[in-house]
Amino acid sequence: MTDHADRLSALRAVLAAAGLDGFLVPRSDEHLGEYVPPSGERLAWLTGFTGSAGLAIVLADKAAVFTDGRYTTQVQAETDGALFERRHITDEPPSAWLRENARDLRIGYDPWLHSDAALQRMGGIQFVPLTPNPIDAVWRDRPAPPAAEVRPHPVELSGETSEAKRETAAAELRRAGEEACVLADAHSVAWLLNIRGADLAYTPMALAFALLRADGSVRMFLNAPERVGAETRAFLGNRVAVEPRSAIPEALKGLAGRKVRLDPEATPAWFAASLRDAGAIVVSGEDPCRLPRAMKNATEQQGARIAHARDAVAVARFLAWFATEAQRGGQTEMSAAARLLAFRREAKGFTGESFPAISGAGENGAIVHYRVTEATDRPIAADECYLIDSGAQFPEGTTDITRTLWSGPGPAPAGLRERYTAVLRGHIALGTLRFPEGVAGPHLDAIARRPLWDLGLDYDHGTGHGVGSFLSVHEGPVAFSRAAKPVPIRPGMILSDEPGYYLPGHYGIRIENLLMARPADPSPDQMRPFLEFETLTLAPYARALIEPALLTPAEIRWIDAYQARVLEEVGPQLDAAARGWMEAECAPLEA
Structure with missing residues (x-):
C-alpha cells in the first residue's frame, strides 16, 4: 500500500530546507496539457488522485487537493482525508484557500508547470519560483521521460x-x-x-x-x-x-x-x-x-466522417453484444470495456483509444470520470444502468461517444426513463440548433440543460468540448460550458454534445455525440449567416430508457430519422445477429 504520508513528509522536508512554507502541485507537465506522461504524474504520486484536472497545495501543517465536479467522488475515494482537505476548485478556489491559509507565507512553484495567467488568478500570495521541482528530488522511482519516434x-x-x-x-x-x-x-x-x-x-x-x-x-x-x-x-x-x-x-x-x-x-x-x-x-x-x-479543413472534415463510420461498426457490435450478454450475466465493468476495445481493434486504421474508457455500472456510473480498476471492478447486474464513455484514434480522425444502457431483462423504472429522456431531449436540442455566426459555446450550454432544469435537476460539468483531428480528444478554444471563454463557433469545429444526470450511489446518465459546425442554408429574410451542426456519431440510443410520451412530435421525428440513418449506414456492415438487434433498436418510436 502506498504511503502518501511519507511522500508528503519528504516533500515538506525539501521545502523547509529551501526556506519555503509551501508548494503548488498542479496536474500538468511542461506543456500544460490535460494528459501527461507517467514522468509528469506528480499530483498522482503525491496525493493518490489520478483524475485529469486538479491541484494540490502543500503547507507545513496542512494540505488540500482541488478538483472540479467531474471528480468529486473520485477524489474522496483516492486521497486520504487525514492528509488532504478535498475542495471544489470552482466553489472553493485555490486563491481563496491561499488567502485564508498562506497570506504571509512564501509559496514555491515550478515555473515550468504553471502559466503566468494561472498564477495571476491566485494573486496576493508571495510566490517563489523553484527549479528543479522538489518532488523530483524525492520521487525515487520516477519513470523516464518519453522516447517515442516522431x-x-x-x-x-x-x-x-x-x-x-x-x-x-x-x-x-x-x-x-x-x-x-x-x-x-x-x-x-x-x-x-x-x-x-x-x-x-x-x-x-x-x-x-x-x-x-x-x-x-x-x-x-x-x-x-x-x-x-x-x-x-x-x-x-x-x-x-x-x-x-x-x-x-x-x-x-x-x-x-x-x-x-x-x-x-x-x-x-x-x-x-x-x-x-x-x-x-x-x-x-x-x-x-x-x-x-480547431477549424478543420475539408480533408480533416471528411477524415472525421471516415473515422466515425469505422468506429460506428465497432460500437454497434458492442451494443448488440451487450444486449445479449448483460442478461446472461457474468460481465463486469472491465470485461465490457475490454470487449468494446476488442471490437475496435478490428476496425481499419485503429491506432488506440482516445482516452481510458469510462465503464461504470450502477452507482459507479454516477462518478462522472470514473476509471475502473481491478480494485473497483464490479459485476454488471440485472436491471441497472450501465454507462460507457469511450473513443478511438484513427489517422483520419478522433472519436468520442457515450451511451447509457439498461441491462434488463426487466423494464426500466419510470423515474429513470423520465431522467434519461430529459437528458436525451437536451442532447437533441443542442444537436439540432441553428444559430447565428458569432455565437460562442457558453451561450449554448443552457440549451442542453433546459429539460433537466425544468425538473429541478442539473449536472456539474460542461456540456461539450472540442475534439482534435488525430490529436487530443479534448481541444480548445471552444466548448459548451459556462466556464469557457466566449470564442465564436466557426465552420469545421468539432464539439461533443454530452449532457447528463447523476444520482450518487445509484446511477449515472450521459448521452454523447460529436457534432461538426457547418454553414446553414439561408432562410427567407435572414439578416446574417447562420450555422448548424452535422452529427458525426452513429449509434442507437437506448430504446429501453426512452419514454416516448415525454417527447414532442418533432423530437420523435428527429430520433426516428437519426436511428434510420444509423441502420442504413451501419447495419449492412454487421452480421445477421447484430443487424437483427439494430433493426429492433432503431425501429420508429410509438408517439
Whole structure:
C-alpha cells in the first residue's frame, strides 16, 4: 500500500530546507496539457488522485487537493482525508484557500508547470519560483521521460502542408510587428509541423516546444532530437531545425530587443521570465495555431466522417453484444470495456483509444470520470444502468461517444426513463440548433440543460468540448460550458454534445455525440449567416430508457430519422445477429 504520508513528509522536508512554507502541485507537465506522461504524474504520486484536472497545495501543517465536479467522488475515494482537505476548485478556489491559509507565507512553484495567467488568478500570495521541482528530488522511482519516434502526418490526412500553415501563422506575427512566437502547447507543434508521435498513451503526439519566427522558420525542441529520424527530418524540410531542450535558453537570448508572442494561458511562466531576463519584449497573444487547428479543413472534415463510420461498426457490435450478454450475466465493468476495445481493434486504421474508457455500472456510473480498476471492478447486474464513455484514434480522425444502457431483462423504472429522456431531449436540442455566426459555446450550454432544469435537476460539468483531428480528444478554444471563454463557433469545429444526470450511489446518465459546425442554408429574410451542426456519431440510443410520451412530435421525428440513418449506414456492415438487434433498436418510436 502506498504511503502518501511519507511522500508528503519528504516533500515538506525539501521545502523547509529551501526556506519555503509551501508548494503548488498542479496536474500538468511542461506543456500544460490535460494528459501527461507517467514522468509528469506528480499530483498522482503525491496525493493518490489520478483524475485529469486538479491541484494540490502543500503547507507545513496542512494540505488540500482541488478538483472540479467531474471528480468529486473520485477524489474522496483516492486521497486520504487525514492528509488532504478535498475542495471544489470552482466553489472553493485555490486563491481563496491561499488567502485564508498562506497570506504571509512564501509559496514555491515550478515555473515550468504553471502559466503566468494561472498564477495571476491566485494573486496576493508571495510566490517563489523553484527549479528543479522538489518532488523530483524525492520521487525515487520516477519513470523516464518519453522516447517515442516522431512521425510525419502526411498532407493526405492533414489537408494542408506545414509550409502553408507556417506561412499563415508567420504572416500573423508580421502584421502584429512580432519577431517570434513560443509554442509550448505540443498540440500546436504537432498541427503546425504535421507530425505525430506516441509520447502519451491516448494522444498521438510528440511532446515538443517550438519557436516560430516571422519568416516562417521554426526551431523545434524536444528531450531527445534523435527521436526525429531521417525520414521525418526530410519531411520537415530545411526550414525546421530539430534541437535538444537544453538549447531553449540560448535560443531565447537571441531574441533580445525583439517582440515575442506568448499565450499567457498556454505557456509556462518560465518562458516569460527568461525572455525578459534576455531583454526581449514579451507580448501576450493567442497561440496562432489554436484557432485554425480547431477549424478543420475539408480533408480533416471528411477524415472525421471516415473515422466515425469505422468506429460506428465497432460500437454497434458492442451494443448488440451487450444486449445479449448483460442478461446472461457474468460481465463486469472491465470485461465490457475490454470487449468494446476488442471490437475496435478490428476496425481499419485503429491506432488506440482516445482516452481510458469510462465503464461504470450502477452507482459507479454516477462518478462522472470514473476509471475502473481491478480494485473497483464490479459485476454488471440485472436491471441497472450501465454507462460507457469511450473513443478511438484513427489517422483520419478522433472519436468520442457515450451511451447509457439498461441491462434488463426487466423494464426500466419510470423515474429513470423520465431522467434519461430529459437528458436525451437536451442532447437533441443542442444537436439540432441553428444559430447565428458569432455565437460562442457558453451561450449554448443552457440549451442542453433546459429539460433537466425544468425538473429541478442539473449536472456539474460542461456540456461539450472540442475534439482534435488525430490529436487530443479534448481541444480548445471552444466548448459548451459556462466556464469557457466566449470564442465564436466557426465552420469545421468539432464539439461533443454530452449532457447528463447523476444520482450518487445509484446511477449515472450521459448521452454523447460529436457534432461538426457547418454553414446553414439561408432562410427567407435572414439578416446574417447562420450555422448548424452535422452529427458525426452513429449509434442507437437506448430504446429501453426512452419514454416516448415525454417527447414532442418533432423530437420523435428527429430520433426516428437519426436511428434510420444509423441502420442504413451501419447495419449492412454487421452480421445477421447484430443487424437483427439494430433493426429492433432503431425501429420508429410509438408517439
